[in-house]
Amino acid sequence: MAETRMFGNGRLRLAREAPTGLIAVRVRAGDSEARRTLATTLGLDLPPSPSAPTVAAAIRLFWTAPDALLLDGVGATEAERLGRALSRHHIAIHDVTDARTRFTIAESDAPALLGKATSLDLDASTFPVGAAALTRVAGLTGLLFLRDQSPSYELLTDRPVEDWLWAWLVDAAGEFA
Numbered sequence: 001m002a003e004t005r006m007f008g009n010g011r012l013r014l015a016r017e018a019p020t021g022l023i024a025v026r027v028r029a030g031d032s033e034a035r036r037t038l039a040t041t042l043g044l045d046l047p048p049s050p051s052a053p054t055v056a057a058a059i060r061l062f063w064t065a066p067d068a069l070l071l072d073g074v075g076a077t078e079a080e081r082l083g084r085a086l087s088r089h090h091i092a093i094h095d096v097t098d099a100r101t102r103f104t105i106a107e108s109d110a111p112a113l114l115g116k117a118t119s120l121d122l123d124a125s126t127f128p129v130g131a132a133a134l135t136r137v138a139g140l141t142g143l144l145f146l147r148d149q150s151p152s153y154e155l156l157t158d159r160p161v162e163d164w165l166w167a168w169l170v171d172a173a174g175e176f177a
Contacts, residue, residue: 012106013106014169022071023094023097059072060073076097108151117137118137124149128146
């Protein structure tokens, strides 16, 4: 990954950095025993819906498909621990940290910038703090999460497009300078 990058003008702050500890978990939607074991092993409830990740301290668990979850903010050994705990179930666990890039889009102009990039309604009544969505951002697939009301959004996307998306965001941010 390229170096961490930052851009800011007081009303908009952009940052790009390597994510830490991303693990993709595939577990059959109908396998309630495996899902209970997963939740117990993590010490977290599974997300109730795709738009409502489970958040505990620095760990977040996103529902990315009926049979898929993304665990964010864990150590590298977590995939092995989960694999051992779920070894008798039909599951797939992969460390995807190196395959993703994390963007932060923050401050008062962040919703307006994201409004140029996505069709999501980012109004606080429909996308409150703690909400998440798999969506298209500047034509690319990404996982958007509203971290706090400042507002501060996080966007996880595929690493091969990080330079292109960074350039797109900085160019689009020029309107807010």
